[in-house]
Amino acid sequence: MPPILEAHNLSRFLGEGPTRVHALKGVSLKVEPGKTYSIVGHSGSGKSTLLYLLGLLDRAESGTLTLAGQATETLSDDARTELRNRFIGFVFQFHFLIKEFSVLDNVMIPMRKSGTLTPRAMKEKGMSLLQSVGLSDKAQRLGNQLSGGEQQRVAIARALANDPHVVLADEPTGNLDKENADRVFELLSSISRERGNAFVMVSHNMELAQRCDIVLPMQDGRFT
Amino acid sequence: MLMSFSGIVFGVGFFIVTQAQTSGFQQFFIQTILGVDGMIRVEDRFQSTMRSMEAERGSNFEISLESNVRYIPGVQFPERILSAIQHFPGVIAAAPVIRGSGIINANFRSHSCRPYGIDAEKHFQVSDLEEQIIRGSAEAFKANPYAVLIGERLAKRLNIMLGDSVLIESHNQNIRYRVAGIFETGIGQVDKERIFLHLAAARILLDRPNGASFLQVNLSDPSKAPEVAERMQASLSHAVTSWQWRERTWLQVFNVLRISSALTVSSIILIAGLGMFNTLAMIVIDKTREIAILRSIGFTRADIVKIFMYQGLMVLSAGIVGGAAFAAALTYGLSRLPIRIRGIFASDSFIVNWDISHYIWAAAIATLIVGVASYFPARKAARLEPGVVIRNSGS
Numbered sequence: 001m002p003p004i005l006e007a008h009n010l011s012r013f014l015g016e017g018p019t020r021v022h023a024l025k026g027v028s029l030k031v032e033p034g035k036t037y038s039i040v041g042h043s044g045s046g047k048s049t050l051l052y053l054l055g056l057l058d059r060a061e062s063g064t065l066t067l068a069g070q071a072t073e074t075l076s077d078d079a080r081t082e083l084r085n086r087f088i089g090f091v092f093q094f095h096f097l098i099k100e101f102s103v104l105d106n107v108m109i110p111m112r113k114s115g116t117l118t119p120r121a122m123k124e125k126g127m128s129l130l131q132s133v134g135l136s137d138k139a140q141r142l143g144n145q146l147s148g149g150e151q152q153r154v155a156i157a158r159a160l161a162n163d164p165h166v167v168l169a170d171e172p173t174g175n176l177d178k179e180n181a182d183r184v185f186e187l188l189s190s191i192s193r194e195r196g197n198a199f200v201m202v203s204h205n206m207e208l209a210q211r212c213d214i215v216l217p218m219q220d221g222r223f224t
Numbered sequence: 225m226l227m228s229f230s231g232i233v234f235g236v237g238f239f240i241v242t243q244a245q246t247s248g249f250q251q252f253f254i255q256t257i258l259g260v261d262g263m264i265r266v267e268d269r270f271q272s273t274m275r276s277m278e279a280e281r282g283s284n285f286e287i288s289l290e291s292n293v294r295y296i297p298g299v300q301f302p303e304r305i306l307s308a309i310q311h312f313p314g315v316i317a318a319a320p321v322i323r324g325s326g327i328i329n330a331n332f333r334s335h336s337c338r339p340y341g342i343d344a345e346k347h348f349q350v351s352d353l354e355e356q357i358i359r360g361s362a363e364a365f366k367a368n369p370y371a372v373l374i375g376e377r378l379a380k381r382l383n384i385m386l387g388d389s390v391l392i393e394s395h396n397q398n399i400r401y402r403v404a405g406i407f408e409t410g411i412g413q414v415d416k417e418r419i420f421l422h423l424a425a426a427r428i429l430l431d432r433p434n435g436a437s438f439l440q441v442n443l444s445d446p447s448k449a450p451e452v453a454e455r456m457q458a459s460l461s462h463a464v465t466s467w468q469w470r471e472r473t474w475l476q477v478f479n480v481l482r483i484s485s486a487l488t489v490s491s492i493i494l495i496a497g498l499g500m501f502n503t504l505a506m507i508v509i510d511k512t513r514e515i516a517i518l519r520s521i522g523f524t525r526a527d528i529v530k531i532f533m534y535q536g537l538m539v540l541s542a543g544i545v546g547g548a549a550f551a552a553a554l555t556y557g558l559s560r561l562p563i564r565i566r567g568i569f570a571s572d573s574f575i576v577n578w579d580i581s582h583y584i585w586a587a588a589i590a591t592l593i594v595g596v597a598s599y600f601p602a603r604k605a606a607r608l609e610p611g612v613v614i615r616n617s618g619s
Contacts, residue, residue: 048615057520057611078524085522092614096517110521158521170614 002069004087004165004198005031005054010063012049023049025221026063031166036189036199038209041218047202048170050218054200055088055168056080068165085114089159089197091188093171095151097143103154104130104139110161129157133187149180156187166198173205181208225503229539229546231496232590236547237554238492239586242485244555248577249569250478254446256569257471259352260409262440263449265470266305266318266456268295268463295463302436305460312452314443319346320436322426326394328374328419330382337378338417339392341426350442353407353420360386360405369422371404377416379406392419395431410569490589497593500539504532504601508608515605516613525606532605536598543594544587551583 012024023046031037031054039047052058053065056072065072068087072080089110097106107126111117117125130136133153135146143151152172159167169188173181185201185208192199203209217224271294299305302320309318322341327334344366348354354362358376365371372392374384384390388403401421409415427433441456443449449466457464468475508515515528523531558574565571 052611052615055520057614058609078526081519081522081524084520090517090520092517092617094513094617096513096614096617098514098517109518113522113527162522 001032001034003030003032003066004068005029005200006064006066007050007054008064010050010053010060010065012046012053012058012060014049023221024053024060027221027223028063029054029216029223031198031200033165033198034193034196035214036192036212037201037214037216038212039200039202039216039218040204040206040209043204045218046221047218049221051168051170051200051202054166055090056084085110085162087165089162089164089167091152091155091159091167091169091172093174095143095148095155097151097154097158099142099144102140102142103135103146106143106154107157107161110158114162125161126157129160130154132160132191133157147180149176149183152176152180152184153187156184156191160191160195163195164197166200167192169199169201171202171204173203173208181205185211225500225539228496228500228503228594229543231492231499232540232543232594233546233550235489235493235496236544236586236590237550239486239489239589240548240551240582241554241558242489243482243582243585244551244576244578245558245574246478246482246485247579247582248575250475250482251577252571252575253474253478253569254467254471256410257474258446258467259356260411260414261467261470262350263443263446263467264441264453264456264464266299266309266439266441266460266462266464267437268297269300269461270295270463271461297437299436299439299462300434302439305439305462308460309439309441309456312456314445314448314452316442316444317346317349318439318441319343319350320423320439321347322423322430322432322435323437324394324426324430324432326392326429328378328382329391329393330384330388333382335378335382336417337392337419339394339419339421339426339429341423341430342420343423347420347440350440356407356409357405358408360403362405365404365420368402368404370399370401370425371422372401373405373407373420374403375415375418376406376408377412378419379403381416392421392429394429397429397431399425399429401425410566410571412566486585490593493590493593496543496590497597500536500594501597501601504536504598505604507535508532508601508605511605512608512613513617515608516610516617519608519610520614528606528608529599529602532602533595533598536594536602540590540594540598544590547586547590548583551586 007027007029009026009028010024011026014021014023027050039050041047053060067083072083104126107129108122111122111125127136127139130139133156135150135153138146143154167188172188173184176184188199201212209215306318309315320343324339326337326339328337348362357373365373372390384403386403386406389400390403391398391400443452450468453464453466518528555576559576561574562572563574
């Protein structure tokens with residue numbers, strides 16, 4: 001199966017002047033559908049920087065990145081944004097729910113943006129996603145009326161809203177207790193396997209990382 | 225946001241109200257002066273005089289020069305000019321007037337006055353004099369060749385009543401007239417010195433057996449007066465002035481007043497705009513994470529701009545609707561407010577002008593200010609880099 005994401009020799013500097021550091025030093029990676037990946041390493045090893053590059057939230061100084069067969073490095077900001085909407089789902093350490101919106105509305109945001117579904121179909125799909133994360137009974141609550149674990153599960157449902165080919169998670173369990181962390185990880189990995197999308201997770205948690213198909217340790221801006 | 229909304233409501237509202245007042249007074253002033261002195265005046269005849277100058281001392285060669293224009297007071301042949309005037313487009317009526325000065329005596333009191341000799345039938349077509357008669361009647365004036373119409377303030381000073389006999393002195397003549405009516409134009413200077421009498425009687429009093437001091441002309445469209453006046457002057461060889469030229473000082477005063485009040489009141493909208501800018505700028509700072517997540521989900525920079533502009537638009541729309549309603553209510557209330565105004569016109573209440581253009585201008589100014597105030601925070605929000613925001617959020 002062809003890789004959904006293919007990075008070749010990515011290089012990225014962060015900061016300016018005396019604080020400028022070489023965060024990524026020629027990293028290459030292939031992400032295949034249906035597989036789960038964990039990128040592990042100490043703080044400052046470059047794993048989050050790599051994840052943002054893979055998610056088209058940032059641009060590399062050099063190297064190439066192909067998403068769903070399309071070279072991305074020369075694309076305009078709008079084109080990259082559209083690719084994000086179509087192919088990528090994000091889960092961050094902090095859920096970043098919009099607190100003025102209900103849980104269901106938060107899940108429906110990516111669908112509203114892509115505009116491919118009718119309002120009714122969006123609502124049905126949103127409810128279905130909330131059911132899959134066990135929160136369909138709390139669909140009308142505001143985001144800030146849920147516990148931390150529940151909010152992160154809403155963020156997972158939101159990440160899956162547009163049936164992404166790859167889900168990128170940056171420390172998705174970093175802000176949760178062990179029980180919730182296990183539950184969130186299981187949810188992400190099992191849903192990804194069921195749906196056949198790739199799942200790439202950056203984590204400090206070695207125990208969870210080891211449960212992924214492929215573990216990619218990083219150090220000093222390189223895979224070791 | 226509530227402060228910005230209130231600012232827009234009051235700014236839009238007061239803008240409309242001040243414009244309704246100033247333009248109301250301006251329109252009423254124009255109506256008054258048109259009703260008193262007409263739209264166009266054909267006055268002094270002019271001649272272009274030529275003179276010559278020696279090219280060199282003792283030389284036979286002379287250069288012809290056009291010198292100053294020489295004015296001959298009054299209209300020498302009014303009937304000919306009246307006949308010609310009728311052929312100009314837009315002319316409804318024209319009337320001759322003889323103007324002079326004199327002393328009016330009544331009730332053992334004297335006062336200087338300005339007798340105006342008029343052809344009543346024609347003059348009523350070029351002025352509102354008939355409607356300005358507050359006591360007596362135009363019919364009584366027409367019926368008596370030695371009847372006069374006297375300004376209200378002059379009548380009051382001399383304690384003249386309707387039907388009284390008055391003696392007017394001018395050009396070494398004393399002629400007695402009967403007061404057939406008292407008029408009020410609202411223009412103080414007119415009401416305290418002007419007396420209307422019949423043209424024939426005025427010719428005797430003012431010792432002017434022929435000609436006219438000026439011709440007063442009425443047009444179907446007052447706004448065309450300057451161009452018609454220009455054409456008349458070019459073809460009639462008489463000085464012709466439009467009401468816009470004649471009253472330019474007052475018109476400029478009104479215009480300056482309108483602009484000044486518009487600028488002053490627009491500052492309220494400007495402050496509302498600054499409030500809006502401040503609020504949206506704070507929202508951008510407060511919502512950087514939400515903006516970042518929207519960008520990561522697939523919202524473009526233009527989408528982020530739209531979200532913020534939409535917020536501004538909602539407050540703006542509500543503010544304009546609220547402001548227009550507030551203005552309409554206040555304008556109506558002002559129009560019912562009793563206030564006695566005399567001097568340049570006569571009114572017993574605030575005069576307002578209901579004009580949709582005031583509402584459109586207020587909305588346009590508010591839209592411009594709020595649009596600019598919303599755009600810059602929106603642009604700042606759109607420029608946020610989602611990766612940087614999320615990285616700095618501790619993720």
